[in-house]
Every structure is written in C-alpha cells, then in structure tokens.
Amino acid sequence: MKSLKDKAYDELKELIISGKLEANERIDEDFLSKSLNVSRTPVREAINRLEQEGWINIVPRKGMFVNNISLKEINDIFQVRSNLEPIILEMAFYKINREDLVSLKEKFLDFSNKNSLTPEEKKELDTLDNELHLLILRNCNNNFIIKMMENVYEHNMRIRNISSQPPIRRFDAIKEHINIIESILNDNLQNAIEELKNHNSKAKEGFFHSLIEQ
Numbered sequence: 001m002k003s004l005k006d007k008a009y010d011e012l013k014e015l016i017i018s019g020k021l022e023a024n025e026r027i028d029e030d031f032l033s034k035s036l037n038v039s040r041t042p043v044r045e046a047i048n049r050l051e052q053e054g055w056i057n058i059v060p061r062k063g064m065f066v067n068n069i070s071l072k073e074i075n076d077i078f079q080v081r082s083n084l085e086p087i088i089l090e091m092a093f094y095k096i097n098r099e100d101l102v103s104l105k106e107k108f109l110d111f112s113n114k115n116s117l118t119p120e121e122k123k124e125l126d127t128l129d130n131e132l133h134l135l136i137l138r139n140c141n142n143n144f145i146i147k148m149m150e151n152v153y154e155h156n157m158r159i160r161n162i163s164s165q166p167p168i169r170r171f172d173a174i175k176e177h178i179n180i181i182e183s184i185l186n187d188n189l190q191n192a193i194e195e196l197k198n199h200n201s202k203a204k205e206g207f208f209h210s211l212i213e214q
Contacts, residue, residue, distance in 0.1 A: 008042045092141075097139075126157070163207055
C-alpha cells in the first residue's frame with residue numbers, strides 16, 4: 001500500500017503531466033491538501049520531491065509554481081534521448097519479447113488505417129507510443145538507466161499532452177514506430193538504431209514547432 005506522501009506525489013505529478021496544472025501555475029498547498037484528501041505534510045514532501053525532479057519551481061517569498069516548458073527543456077530531453085536511446089536499444093535488443101513487439105505493431109497498424117483520430121484515440125496512441133519505448137527501456141537490465149529514463153519519458157509525455165502538433169505528425173510517428181519494430185523483428189540492429197534516431201529527430205522538430213507557434 002502506498003504511503004500518503006507517495007499518493008500525493010503520484011497524483012500531483014499526474015496533474016502536471018496531463019496539463020491540468022498548467023505551466024507557471026501557482027500551487028496552493030492548502031487547496032492541494034484538501035483536493036487530494038491528505039494532510040499538508042505529505043503534500044509538502046511530494047512538492048519537495050517534484051522540485052528535485054524538475055516539475056516544480058519553489059521561489060522564496062513568492063510561492064511554488066509549475067515549471068514552464070521551454071525550448072531548452074525540449075532540447076535537454078531530446079539530447080538525453082538521442083544519446084542514450086540507441087545505447088539502450090543495443091543493450092535490450094536481443095532480450096525484447098518478439099511477441100510483445102508483434103502485438104504493438106498490430107495496434108500501431110490499426111491506428112495507421114484511420115483517416116483521423118478522436119481525442120480518446122489520441123490518448124490511446126500516446127499510451128501505445130509510451131509502451132514501446134518502455135518495453136525497450138525495461139529490457140536493458142540496468143536499474144539506474146531505467147529510473148533516469150522513466151523520468152525523462154514522463155517529462156516527454158507532459159510536452160506531448162499540451163502540444164498542438166498537426167494530425168500528420170501523429171500519423172508520421174505511427175510509421176516511425178512501425179519501422180523501429182520491424183527492424184527489431186528482422187534482427188537488424190543497425191537499421192533499428194537509425195530508425196530510432198530518425199524518430200527522435202522528427203519528434204524533437206515537431207515539439208519545437210508546436211511550442212514556437214503557441
């Protein structure tokens with residue numbers, strides 16, 4: 001069973017990732033305590049932890065605020081992803097369950113056959129996107145890398161949730177994920193790495209354009 005501080009941490013982080021707590025929004029500790037149905041102590045502990053992970057900015061004598069999403073943050077996220085994900089893929093390559101990959105590929109193909117996506121389908125696709133990256137990550141068998149990259153992916157999810165990319169970008173990303181999966185299924189490591197690099201490059205470009213236009 002989760003402790004109260006872990007419960008507060010998970011729920012507060014989800015509010016930020018989903019965009020329900022917006023960038024630069026001031027955090028009211030008392031309001032959060034009441035809405036999460038916990039005392040102020042676990043809320044304060046959760047806030048301190050979230051500050052360390054880059055979700056919240058505590059300004060002395062002014063208050064606590066949800067961190068803004070900047071071009072630098074996007075660049076930092078993809079600097080990590082671009083440099084580490086190819087290494088992670090190489091570490092995990094022969095450990096990844098091929099049946100899981102086939103299942104993910106079929107789900108991506110279902111989305112690729114649609115002409116447009118409903119808001120609910122967009123959420124399902126985002127979840128599927130995350131499943132593929134986590135499947136690769138958790139097969140690298142290195143707990144330090146896994147913990148670090150899970151945090152990176154959560155920040156990435158937040159950016160994706162609040163960005164307004166054109167529909168074509170989502171369908172391009174579907175093709176990119178299918179290409180990565182097919183390369184792994186064909187036991188072609190180098191091609192899988194190149195497809196992954198291409199996907200990261202296109203995703204970064206899409207997020208940059210989205211943030212600039214907002």
